[in-house]
Every structure is written in structure tokens, then in C-alpha cells.
Amino acid sequence: MINENNGHSVQQMSRGGFITSADVAERAGVSRSAVSRTFTPGASVSPEVKRKVIAAADELGYRVNRLARGLISSRSNLVGLVCANLETPFSAGLLSRTTSALAQRGLHALVFEFNGSPPDVRAELQRILEFRVEAIVVMSGSPPPSIVDECMANGVKLVLVNRPVVGHGSYNIVSDDQGGAAMAADRLIRAGHKRLAVVASESGTPTQVRRTMGFVEEAERKGFTVDVTRNGATSYDAGRLGARALFSGSRDAAPDAVFCTTDLLAAGFMDTIRNEFGLRIPEDVSVIGYDDIPQASWGAYQLTTLKQCTQDLAQAIVKAIRNDEHSEDRTSTVGAVLVERATVRAKLGSL
Amino acid sequence: MINENNGHSVQQMSRGGFITSADVAERAGVSRSAVSRTFTPGASVSPEVKRKVIAAADELGYRVNRLARGLISSRSNLVGLVCANLETPFSAGLLSRTTSALAQRGLHALVFEFNGSPPDVRAELQRILEFRVEAIVVMSGSPPPSIVDECMANGVKLVLVNRPVVGHGSYNIVSDDQGGAAMAADRLIRAGHKRLAVVASESGTPTQVRRTMGFVEEAERKGFTVDVTRNGATSYDAGRLGARALFSGSRDAAPDAVFCTTDLLAAGFMDTIRNEFGLRIPEDVSVIGYDDIPQASWGAYQLTTLKQCTQDLAQAIVKAIRNDEHSEDRTSTVGAVLVERATVRAKLGSL
DNA sequence: CTGAAAGCGCTAACAG
DNA sequence: CTGTTAGCGCTTTCAG
Numbered sequence: 087m088i089n090e091n092n093g094h095s096v097q098q099m100s101r102g103g104f105i106t107s108a109d110v111a112e113r114a115g116v117s118r119s120a121v122s123r124t125f126t127p128g129a130s131v132s133p134e135v136k137r138k139v140i141a142a143a144d145e146l147g148y149r150v151n152r153l154a155r156g157l158i159s160s161r162s163n164l165v166g167l168v169c170a171n172l173e174t175p176f177s178a179g180l181l182s183r184t185t186s187a188l189a190q191r192g193l194h195a196l197v198f199e200f201n202g203s204p205p206d207v208r209a210e211l212q213r214i215l216e217f218r219v220e221a222i223v224v225m226s227g228s229p230p231p232s233i234v235d236e237c238m239a240n241g242v243k244l245v246l247v248n249r250p251v252v253g254h255g256s257y258n259i260v261s262d263d264q265g266g267a268a269m270a271a272d273r274l275i276r277a278g279h280k281r282l283a284v285v286a287s288e289s290g291t292p293t294q295v296r297r298t299m300g301f302v303e304e305a306e307r308k309g310f311t312v313d314v315t316r317n318g319a320t321s322y323d324a325g326r327l328g329a330r331a332l333f334s335g336s337r338d339a340a341p342d343a344v345f346c347t348t349d350l351l352a353a354g355f356m357d358t359i360r361n362e363f364g365l366r367i368p369e370d371v372s373v374i375g376y377d378d379i380p381q382a383s384w385g386a387y388q389l390t391t392l393k394q395c396t397q398d399l400a401q402a403i404v405k406a407i408r409n410d411e412h413s414e415d416r417t418s419t420v421g422a423v424l425v426e427r428a429t430v431r432a433k434l435g436s437l
Numbered sequence: 438m439i440n441e442n443n444g445h446s447v448q449q450m451s452r453g454g455f456i457t458s459a460d461v462a463e464r465a466g467v468s469r470s471a472v473s474r475t476f477t478p479g480a481s482v483s484p485e486v487k488r489k490v491i492a493a494a495d496e497l498g499y500r501v502n503r504l505a506r507g508l509i510s511s512r513s514n515l516v517g518l519v520c521a522n523l524e525t526p527f528s529a530g531l532l533s534r535t536t537s538a539l540a541q542r543g544l545h546a547l548v549f550e551f552n553g554s555p556p557d558v559r560a561e562l563q564r565i566l567e568f569r570v571e572a573i574v575v576m577s578g579s580p581p582p583s584i585v586d587e588c589m590a591n592g593v594k595l596v597l598v599n600r601p602v603v604g605h606g607s608y609n610i611v612s613d614d615q616g617g618a619a620m621a622a623d624r625l626i627r628a629g630h631k632r633l634a635v636v637a638s639e640s641g642t643p644t645q646v647r648r649t650m651g652f653v654e655e656a657e658r659k660g661f662t663v664d665v666t667r668n669g670a671t672s673y674d675a676g677r678l679g680a681r682a683l684f685s686g687s688r689d690a691a692p693d694a695v696f697c698t699t700d701l702l703a704a705g706f707m708d709t710i711r712n713e714f715g716l717r718i719p720e721d722v723s724v725i726g727y728d729d730i731p732q733a734s735w736g737a738y739q740l741t742t743l744k745q746c747t748q749d750l751a752q753a754i755v756k757a758i759r760n761d762e763h764s765e766d767r768t769s770t771v772g773a774v775l776v777e778r779a780t781v782r783a784k785l786g787s788l
Numbered sequence: 789c790t791g792a793a794a795g796c797g798c799t800a801a802c803a804g
Numbered sequence: 805c806t807g808t809t810a811g812c813g814c815t816t817t818c819a820g
Contacts, residue, residue, distance in 0.1 A: 104591055106797055117807045152567045153504045154797035158812045178529035185550050197546045199536050216503045240455055357736025385708025386737035468791045473815055505813035509796045
């Protein structure tokens with residue numbers, strides 16, 4: 087066997103690169119397999135060899151090359167996260183919870199954000215696939231159906247968070263938006279409100295439509311009509327727009343209870359009806375938001391809202407990824423819970 | 438040459454895995470090298486061959502395996518991002534800008550978040566190194582000096598964002614916290630305020646100490662003393678604590694101008710002095726924050742603050758990574774700019 | 789410009 | 805339990 091390395095002075099033979107398992111093997115006086123096994127959980131190595139290998143590795147500063155490992159075992163431990171609007175409190179929270187949950191299972195997040203005008207999800211997903219990720223989690227945008235098959239064919243799991251289902255084979259994590267919105271309607275109606283309104287955004291995301299529909303349907307079921315206003319992107323500013331749309335007209339046509347499809351919208355809405363229209367909350371109008379972002383609990387808002395538990399979403403995501411295939415219930419729903427704070431007046435008869 | 442594939446009907450010969458360059462080569466009737474060159478920008482291939490390869494690749498759904506590519510070329514196109522408190526508006530914004538900036542240069546972000554009690558940065562960094570990232574960007578925690586050498590030895594760039602410099606060889610991106618804080622002091626003093634205070638957190642991060650020092654020194658230079666209160670972690674709640682610490686005592690010992698080292702702190706502070714102490718801003722007390730997070734511009738706050746431009750930070754980060762070595766100025770500073778909104782009263786004599 | 793051959797660093801059979 | 809032998813999928817000399 088020809089060996090370029092002429093025995094003496096191994097040291098940090100990093101010839102422009104990293105220390106390899108061969109370097110460690112040589113120093114420890116064992117084979118490369120022994121080194122590999124030492125760093126593979128659950129492989130069988132004698133304590134003696136293991137000790138020597140560890141020692142040599144430490145001295146040399148060896149680290150396994152996960153790219154190489156992934157190449158052969160096709161377990162890269164990478165999962166692609168497709169997001170948008172990362173700066174938004176809800177997205178940031180979900181990302182945070184998700185990366186943490188993944189890390190606990192030994193998975194690492196490759197984050198892709200696209201805020202570009204035409205979110206070319208397809209191209210982005212292609213790019214992600216090149217990294218041989220074990221799964222792709224889509225938190226934003228709508229992946230084309232073709233990508234689902236492509237992922238399946240390659241053994242890459244596709245997890246869709248609050249996305250419409252685009253085909254068979256993907257795992258779907260959805261919040262019970264309809265249920266949550268219905269709770270909001272119910273709560274407002276029980277408080278004796280009659281003039282109901284919804285402040286939503288123009289972005290026709292599944293979340294937006296489900297929440298709006300859920301509220302409207304529940305209200306109508308109880309005999310109320312709902313005024314829905316949709317403005318701009320799902321942002322603080324859109325909430326301002328919504329407030330103006332609702333309160334610029336004649337005063338007695340204005341609603342006395344409004345459901346904002348998002349806490350962000352609610353913040354803009356509240357600030358605007360207070361500052362521009364001099365309205366008090368909840369004396370003049372009750373407000374309910376959705377998501378329970380950190381700002382909802384801030385003193386300036388004290389917003390009553392539906393909590394969409396990012397913790398649970400994150401758990402569901404890693405569970406879908408780590409689940410040993412074949413589970414037939416590929417879609418799991420996480421419920422919403424009403425967090426009562428101070429923006430809705432008391433229920434009738436509950437003085 | 439022995440080839441298991443018996444010629445007919447290549448199709449999606451994905452034997453449990455991905456399509457390889459060999460598959461494409463066979464279908465296109467060329468060598469694997471030709472395929473490789475086709476997908477390597479700037480390699481020399483004839484248009485004819487290139488066309489055939491692309492066609493075959495499309496039909497087969499081929500994608501280069503970046504793990505394998507990275508293995509040989511040792512250019513993984515991956516960069517590790519070490520963060521904490523991703524849910525915090527400032528961190529989220531910085532992460533967002535950074536991943537976008539990286540993506541524009543063909544780099545992809547591997548995100549590591551640790552919020553755990555003892556942030557074992559060292560172990561985390563080791564883990565990241567296993568992915569053969571091209572650079573590690575540390576946005577949180579303080580990396581041990583040893584890691585710097587380790588990175589250098591392996592040709593991995595280390596970019597420290599608002600961290601204390603831990604050795605030679607790292608690239609350092611710092612905001613001009615001292616300068617910004619001094620501007621805050623100056624602005625408050627020019628408004629005629631005499632009883633100055635700083636609301637900071639207990640976390641002794643470089644950012645916290647530099648901002649506090651910057652303010653105090655500038656104020657003292659101008660003959661004022663400053664009351665500094667430090668409470669909890671850098672959060673909204675810590676701002677509440679700060680407010681109570683400052684205003685619970687006798688009324689005329691209380692400050693009439695306070696600088697919060699962070700907008701988050703400022704939000705908690707403002708809500709608390711308004712709601713718990715019935716103070717008006719800026720009539721009773723002027724407030725300046727730092728960072729210019731999105732919430733600072735919300736109607737409820739209209740916070741005058743120092744903008745720490747995450748866009749610039751992100752640019753500086755990728756520049757450090759992509760810079761062709763040898764640039765001697767390994768540390769770049771991004772300035773702060775005062776964003777005047779509505780929480781500081783007018784300057785004396787400026788009406 | 790193109791193909792053949794030689795690995796990148798690692799793991800996974802397979803004997804011993 | 806250990807070492808040897810093959811590759812994983814790709815790029816890259818090196819001839820032609």
C-alpha cells in the first residue's frame with residue numbers, strides 16, 4: 087500500500103484542509119473504520135480502542151465531516167425551512183421554536199427566506215433539494231403540486247404548515263383557524279355586540295380566508311351579519327387601513343366589535359381607532375386578535391386573542407419528520423385557545 | 438466496463454435515491470465530466486453537449502448533489518449563523534436581512550439558536566464546523582478564544598457581530614453603540630433635561646455596557662450625573678422593572694429623561710410609566726430607545742430612537758465572508774442614526 | 789473541447 | 805471487535 091505520508095511528525099498535517107479520519111487512525115494506530123465507529127452512536131468498539139481514538143482526535147482537533155457522512159448514509163441531518171416575513175413576530179417565533187425542536191432531534195435548519203415579489207417557490211425548493219435535506223418545511227408560499235412528487239420520489243418529506251394541501255404524500259400541520267375564529271365570534275356575541283366586523287388583509291393566504299370565513303359563518307349562524315374589510319399585506323399598517331375603512335363613515339354604521347385576523351393587524355387597528363378616532367377599547371369597541379404574539383400582552387394593547395401555539399406547531403413538525411413513515415394521518419391539527427385580556431367587554435349577565 | 442444498467446428504458450432509475458450525474462451522462466450519451474462541467478459555471482463545454490446534457494437532466498429531474506460537490510471542492514456554500522432570542526424583533530430582523538444578503542451571494546444559512554441556560558457556544562460551534570461551513574457568524578454569546586484559532590486553521594472565517602474581539606483573525610462587525618448613546622445624551626440635554634437616567638438590563642453583553650457607558654460618559658462630560666438601573670434580561674418586562682425602579686421613590690428625585698438601551702426595554706418602560714404612574718410622554722418624561730425595531734414606529738410608542746441598521750450589518754457580514762482575504766481592516770463599524778419621533782420634547786430655543 | 793481515471797472523507801459490508 | 809475493501813456522487817487533473 088502506497089502511503090504518501092512518510093511516517094514522522096504527523097502533527098497538524100492539515101494540508102490546506104481539515105483533519106481526516108485517516109489522520110486520526112494513523113495517530114491512534116487503528117483503522118479508519120475504528121475511527122468511524124467511535125463517532126457513530128451505537129457502533130461496537132472496544133473501550134480501549136475508543137479511548138485511543140478519542141485521544142488522538144482531541145489532539146488533532148478532528149471533527150467528522152458531515153458532508154461526507156451524508157453522502158454515503160444519505161442522512162444529512164439537514165432540513166430546509168422555507169419562510170417569508172421572518173421579521174414578523176409570529177414567523178420569528180415559529181422559526182425559533184422550530185429550529186430548537188429540530189436541534190433537539192439532531193436536525194439542523196437550513197433557512198430560506200423569500201420576500202421577493204414573485205415568490206418562485208419552485209426554484210427555491212429545487213435549490214434546497216440540492217442539499218439533500220431530509221425534509222422540507224414550507225411555512226410560506228404555495229408549493230406547486232409537482233414538487234410534492236419530486237420530494238416523494240427522492241425520499242424527502244414535505245411538511246406544509248398552514249398551507250393548502252397540494253397533493254398526496256405531504257404532511258400537513260394546520261391550526262384550527264376556523265374554530266378559533268368561531269370562538270372569537272362567539273365571545274363577541276356573548277358580550278352583547280351586534281355590529282360585528284372583520285379586519286383582514288388582502289393577501290389571500292389560507293390562514294386569512296379560513297379565519298375570516300370561520301368568523302363570518304359562526305356569526306351568521308347566530309343571525310348576525312358581518313362587515314369585512316380587507317386591506318394591504320398582513321401587517322401593522324394594514325390594520326390602520328382597516329380602521330379607517332370601518333370608522334371613516336357615519337358613526338352609527340360603525341361596528342362595536344371587531345375581529346382582526348392577526349395580532350399585527352389588531353395592533354395597527356387599535357392604535358388607529360384610539361389616536362385617530364378617539365375611541366376607547368373596550369368601552370366603545372371590543373377587539374379580538376389572532377396568534378398571541380408577544381406584543382399582544384404588552385401594556386399598550388392587552389389584547390384578547392386566540393393563541394396559535396407555535397410550540398405545538400413546532401412539535402408537530404418534527405414529529406412529522408421523525409415519524410417512521412406509514413402513519414396514515416398525515417395531517418395534524420393544533421387547536422386555538424382564547425386568551426382573555428382586556429380588549430373585550432364582559433359577557434352579558436356575567437357582571 | 439461493467440455496467441449494471443442494461444441499456445433499455447433508463448427512466449427514473451432512482452434506485453431508492455436520487456438521479457446521479459452518471460444517469461444523466463448515460464442518457465445524454467456523454468461522460469460524467471461533461472455533465473459536471475455543464476453545471477459548473479465557467480467551465481468549458483460545447484453548446485451542443487451542454488444542450489444535450491440539460492435536456493437529459495430535465496427529463497430525468499437531475500439536481501447536483503451539493504454535499505458531494507462540497508466534499509471535493511470544499512466549498513459547501515453553507516454559513517453557520519449562531520443566534521439567540523430569535524423571537525426578539527431586533528434579532529429576527531437581523532437574521533432576516535442576513536439570510537437574504539447571503540442568498541444573494543449564493544450562500545445558505547444554517548441557523549443555530551441556543552437559548553439554553555449555559556450557552557455552550559463552544560460545543561455548538563464544533564457542531565457547525567462539522568458541516569464544513571465556509572464561515573460562522575456569531576450574533577450572540579461569546580465564543581471562546583480557542584475557537585478562533587480552530588476556525589482559522591480550517592479556513593473557516595469567523596464573523597463576530599457586536600461581540601468583543603476574542604483574538605486575531607476574526608472579522609468584527611460592530612455598531613457604534615457609544616456614538617449612538619452619546620447622541621441620545623446630547624439630544625436629551627439639548628431639550629433642557631437635567632435629571633437623566635438609563636434603563637438597561639442585567640445581561641452584561643457588550644452592547645449593553647457600551648450603550649450605557651456611552652450615555653453616561655457623554656452626560657458627565659457635559660456636567661450631568663446619570664442614574665443607571667439594570668434589571669433582568671433584555672426584554673419588555675425588564676423595561677417595566679426599570680420603570681418601577683426609577684419612579685417608585687419620591688417624585689422629585691425621579692428622572693425627567695431616560696435612555697433605554699433597547700427599544701424593547703423602552704416599550705416596557707413607556708407602558709409602565711403611563712399605566713402605573715400616570716406619566717405623560719414627553720410632557721413629563723422624555724424617552725429615547727435604541728435599535729429602531731418595527732414596534733418603535735407603532736402608534737402607541739412613536740419612539741424616538743437610534744437606528745441600528747440591520748441592512749448595513751447584513752451587508753458588512755457578507756462582505757467579510759466574501760472578501761478575498763487579506764483585507765487588513767478586519768473590523769467594520771456601522772453608525773447609528775437618530776430617528777426623531779414623538780417621545781422627546783423639543784430642543785430648547787428651537788421653537 | 790472531451791473522456792478516463794483518480795480521489796474528496798466517510799461508512800458499510802465482509803471476512804477474520 | 806477489528807481491519808480490509810468498496811464505493812456514495814461529484815470534480816478534476818491529465819491525456820487525447
